Amino acid sequence: MATLRIAEWSSSLKYTDLPPAVVDAALRSFYNWLGCALGGSNHPTTTTAIKALSPFFGKETSSILGGSARADASHAALINGIASHVHDYDDTHLETIIHPTGPVASAVLAYAEKLASEGRSVSGEDFLIALVVGIEAECKIGLSVWPKHYDIGWHITSSTGSIGAAVATSKLLSLNPSQTAHAIGIACTQVTGLREMFGTDTKSFHVGRSAQNGLLAAILASQGFTSSTIALEAKRGWVNVVGQGVNRLDEFVGSLGKVWEIEKNAFKPFPCGIVVHPVIDGCIQLHKDIKAQGLGVKDIKAVKCKVHPLVLELTGKKTPQDGLQAKFSVYHGGAVGLVLGKAGPAQYADEVVTSQEITSVRDKIDATADEKLGADEAEIVVEFQDGKQLKKHVEHAIGSLEVPITNEQLEEKFLDQVSLVLGQEGAKKASETAWGLKGAGDVAALVKAL
Amino acid sequence: MATLRIAEWSSSLKYTDLPPAVVDAALRSFYNWLGCALGGSNHPTTTTAIKALSPFFGKETSSILGGSARADASHAALINGIASHVHDYDDTHLETIIHPTGPVASAVLAYAEKLASEGRSVSGEDFLIALVVGIEAECKIGLSVWPKHYDIGWHITSSTGSIGAAVATSKLLSLNPSQTAHAIGIACTQVTGLREMFGTDTKSFHVGRSAQNGLLAAILASQGFTSSTIALEAKRGWVNVVGQGVNRLDEFVGSLGKVWEIEKNAFKPFPCGIVVHPVIDGCIQLHKDIKAQGLGVKDIKAVKCKVHPLVLELTGKKTPQDGLQAKFSVYHGGAVGLVLGKAGPAQYADEVVTSQEITSVRDKIDATADEKLGADEAEIVVEFQDGKQLKKHVEHAIGSLEVPITNEQLEEKFLDQVSLVLGQEGAKKASETAWGLKGAGDVAALVKAL
Numbered sequence: 001m002a003t004l005r006i007a008e009w010s011s012s013l014k015y016t017d018l019p020p021a022v023v024d025a026a027l028r029s030f031y032n033w034l035g036c037a038l039g040g041s042n043h044p045t046t047t048t049a050i051k052a053l054s055p056f057f058g059k060e061t062s063s064i065l066g067g068s069a070r071a072d073a074s075h076a077a078l079i080n081g082i083a084s085h086v087h088d089y090d091d092t093h094l095e096t097i098i099h100p101t102g103p104v105a106s107a108v109l110a111y112a113e114k115l116a117s118e119g120r121s122v123s124g125e126d127f128l129i130a131l132v133v134g135i136e137a138e139c140k141i142g143l144s145v146w147p148k149h150y151d152i153g154w155h156i157t158s159s160t161g162s163i164g165a166a167v168a169t170s171k172l173l174s175l176n177p178s179q180t181a182h183a184i185g186i187a188c189t190q191v192t193g194l195r196e197m198f199g200t201d202t203k204s205f206h207v208g209r210s211a212q213n214g215l216l217a218a219i220l221a222s223q224g225f226t227s228s229t230i231a232l233e234a235k236r237g238w239v240n241v242v243g244q245g246v247n248r249l250d251e252f253v254g255s256l257g258k259v260w261e262i263e264k265n266a267f268k269p270f271p272c273g274i275v276v277h278p279v280i281d282g283c284i285q286l287h288k289d290i291k292a293q294g295l296g297v298k299d300i301k302a303v304k305c306k307v308h309p310l311v312l313e314l315t316g317k318k319t320p321q322d323g324l325q326a327k328f329s330v331y332h333g334g335a336v337g338l339v340l341g342k343a344g345p346a347q348y349a350d351e352v353v354t355s356q357e358i359t360s361v362r363d364k365i366d367a368t369a370d371e372k373l374g375a376d377e378a379e380i381v382v383e384f385q386d387g388k389q390l391k392k393h394v395e396h397a398i399g400s401l402e403v404p405i406t407n408e409q410l411e412e413k414f415l416d417q418v419s420l421v422l423g424q425e426g427a428k429k430a431s432e433t434a435w436g437l438k439g440a441g442d443v444a445a446l447v448k449a450l
Numbered sequence: 451m452a453t454l455r456i457a458e459w460s461s462s463l464k465y466t467d468l469p470p471a472v473v474d475a476a477l478r479s480f481y482n483w484l485g486c487a488l489g490g491s492n493h494p495t496t497t498t499a500i501k502a503l504s505p506f507f508g509k510e511t512s513s514i515l516g517g518s519a520r521a522d523a524s525h526a527a528l529i530n531g532i533a534s535h536v537h538d539y540d541d542t543h544l545e546t547i548i549h550p551t552g553p554v555a556s557a558v559l560a561y562a563e564k565l566a567s568e569g570r571s572v573s574g575e576d577f578l579i580a581l582v583v584g585i586e587a588e589c590k591i592g593l594s595v596w597p598k599h600y601d602i603g604w605h606i607t608s609s610t611g612s613i614g615a616a617v618a619t620s621k622l623l624s625l626n627p628s629q630t631a632h633a634i635g636i637a638c639t640q641v642t643g644l645r646e647m648f649g650t651d652t653k654s655f656h657v658g659r660s661a662q663n664g665l666l667a668a669i670l671a672s673q674g675f676t677s678s679t680i681a682l683e684a685k686r687g688w689v690n691v692v693g694q695g696v697n698r699l700d701e702f703v704g705s706l707g708k709v710w711e712i713e714k715n716a717f718k719p720f721p722c723g724i725v726v727h728p729v730i731d732g733c734i735q736l737h738k739d740i741k742a743q744g745l746g747v748k749d750i751k752a753v754k755c756k757v758h759p760l761v762l763e764l765t766g767k768k769t770p771q772d773g774l775q776a777k778f779s780v781y782h783g784g785a786v787g788l789v790l791g792k793a794g795p796a797q798y799a800d801e802v803v804t805s806q807e808i809t810s811v812r813d814k815i816d817a818t819a820d821e822k823l824g825a826d827e828a829e830i831v832v833e834f835q836d837g838k839q840l841k842k843h844v845e846h847a848i849g850s851l852e853v854p855i856t857n858e859q860l861e862e863k864f865l866d867q868v869s870l871v872l873g874q875e876g877a878k879k880a881s882e883t884a885w886g887l888k889g890a891g892d893v894a895a896l897v898k899a900l
């Protein structure tokens with residue numbers, strides 16, 4: 001009875017039931033998601049989708065983030081979901097590599113604005129609890145089929161995201177357990193996201209579409225549209241069909257409210273594959289050390305990195321030619337860390353990637369695989385012309401669960417991304433507004449203030 | 451290269467390339483679909499969906515069939531798709547049990563009206579060729595993964611229907627092969643429909659949603675939104691992920707344009723599971739024989755049927771209490787055939803199912819399984835009080851490929867369904883209009899005339 005159990009748990013949960021650490025994690029998840037959605041709002045993938053679909057937009061109740069455009073809640077959920085994932089900069093539930101906030105927050109925010117347009121304002125607390133139940137649902141379900149589900153080819157963020165978005169929107173609509181179970185069923189039947197689409201616009205589409213799927217499911221269920229209420233656990237239900245033999249549903253649904261998945265949500269400090277992060281982290285630290293020692297990057301003779309074997313397998317591109325290729329280059333990541341002391345979206349701009357300032361250092365970096373190192377670990381040695389050496393051992397990269405990104409670092413990430421869209425002042429204002437979610441009386445008003 | 455091969459074939463096919471039998475099959479498929487969509491338009495599943503989703507409707511370019519309501523093309527495709535499947539009365543590609551026209555025609559008709567609203571009218575020939583390429587694509591893809599795909603739990607009508615609808619809408623939009631391949635990719639990643647939902651509103655939703663999925667895919671691709679162009683055949687592509695080891699893609703895609711799947715499309719003469727059809731067919735024939743012999747149904751002592759074992763397994767309900775239950779009762783099917791000489795939607799109304807006239811005969815019917823009989827075969831013996839007997843051996847039920855339903859019978863089916871929604875006169879007019887599709891200069895004008 002896993003489906004009904006999720007529905008009952010979600011339906012009865014109160015904001016006051018949430019431990020402070022869960023509220024904090026939810027707020028950070030929202031804040032990080034909003035930065036990504038604003039930061040991705042002018043990406044060609046996002047603007048192409050807007051151009052293609054605006055002829056179908058309904059009554060404009062909800063915001064397309066990053067500008068003044070509006071759409072019906074369903075299309076707003078789609079577009080904001082696309083934008084939030086397009087830079088591969090969103091959050092990660094490390095155990096499942098689900099990016100959990102995208103599908104859920106995109107649906108909830110868009111629908112909160114719709115409700116507000118009908119005079120039913122949604123508070124920050126209403127919003128946060130909807131976000132929490134959605135994220136818990138999708139991560140528990142993802143854990144139930146991990147790793148087989150991902151291995152065979154499903155993009156687990158969106159395949160579970162439809163269900164998370166359905167649970168969250170059901171919570172926002174105060175649906176009862178039975179209605180919520182039907183919503184889960186309608187979401188389960190829309191299995192969106194094949195990994196085959198990675199590297200194309202369709203990858204980000206997955207996140208937006210799953211937000212839409214879940215929203216649609218909750219809306220239909222709220223009007224009595226029926227579905228299976230054992231959609232997850234049935235013989236031919238979601239878990240058996242897309243888990244292909246891996247089924248730990250009872251175990252993980254049984255831990256709802258005991259183990260909070262949202263507390264295990266991590267935030268990428270750098271807009272590239274997570275395996276590069278230890279090198280970038282170490283190089284940024286070395287940038288400071290170089291300065292402190294009165295040395296200059298022009299004095300560097302060679303940089304030797306020892307890394308986990310996956311780093312070279314996934315990000316071994318020696319001479320990236322643009323920002324997208326640079327995301328798959330541990331050499332570029334190390335170089336911007338050493339030279340600029342930063343590795344945000346601006347440091348992945350095409351003109352930075354090909355600049356002499358960066359390539360001259362990049363070409364001095366050597367990386368070798370060492371199986372003894374962890375995936376979030378790296379050893380870096382910088383050798384200078386005069387024979388001096390600086391060393392750094394990163395045991396756990398920033399952004400891992402051991403060294404979580406601080407709120408200040410999260411804010412820096414937010415401002416770096418959002419200022420490219422809204423400018424410095426706009427980004428700062430948006431950041432302050434976003435941190436105010438917890439006490440907000442009306443989420444729609446908060447969005448307007450962005 | 452199956453994905454590109456489908457795209458190239460579809461993109462280059464001309465109306466004049468279609469054999470007359472294919473055009474005829476397409477016209478019959480459309481006509482049957484339209485009758486089902488009109489007939490299902492006032493079903494509670496359909497009206498609940500309209501109620502829930504009308505707040506999200508965009509610019510009203512397209513018809514919701516059966517009334518005067520209109521919606522954006524995407525929502526019209528969803529609603530008409532639901533309506534066309536809700537009575538389980540639509541067509542069947544017997545080799546895959548795909549109901550092929552629903553997803554495709556729902557998308558194409560809605561988008562044809564949108565194009566017309568922009569002054570780009572779609573002719574009957576344009577419509578028919580789009581329908582053909584969509585149906586060929588979905589059936590070839592369905593054959594490639596049959597029967598595993600269905601066995602593990604996918605509702606093959608909608609899981610392949612999204613792709614069929616994408617190919618068809620791409621044809622309508624005159625997309626080039628590359629764009630069409632991207633559209634197929636975007637459709638592939640939206641895998642909709644679990645069999646677990648059978649018996650609920652969500653089953654019909656599958657058909658409408660797959661129409662929407664395909665429409666959306668083509669619209670995005672038309673604006674340059676990218677996807678995998680090897681989405682079907684890739685290692686982690688659609689066929690391998692949802693076919694789980696069954697992969698006959700090259701074989702069936704290779705037969706595009708040589709073997710036409712639409713020619714194998716069959717039409718249900720009765721609104722219930724296909725396994726009951728031989729008994730109903732035989733009983734309707736016996737109804738005439740009883741009359742011809744001057745006998746009456748009140749004189750019946752017992753009715754003994756021999757049927758394929760599946761009949762009792764799937765439709766063994768002895769005392770159905772309403773129309774929905776009656777669809778799973780070979781006894782009700784036989785009784786209305788004998789008593790009324792008909793088994794249309796009106797003979798599945800709740801009040802008919804529980805009427806003394808029907809139940810008194812129903813309770814005299816006995817059915818036994820006989821493994822020697824085919825699934826479309828039945829032997830029936832009617833015994834009268836005076837010892838007389840009438841026998842009927844149905845070798846192939848009406849509606850099978852061996853005994854296809856004639857255009858006259860298709861028309862009777864259409865009128866039976868549609869008159870319950872539009873009245874006798876309205877149904878007759880709609881039927882005449884629908885048959886006129888082939889020569890129509892503007893499909894939108896044809897829809898208006900309904």
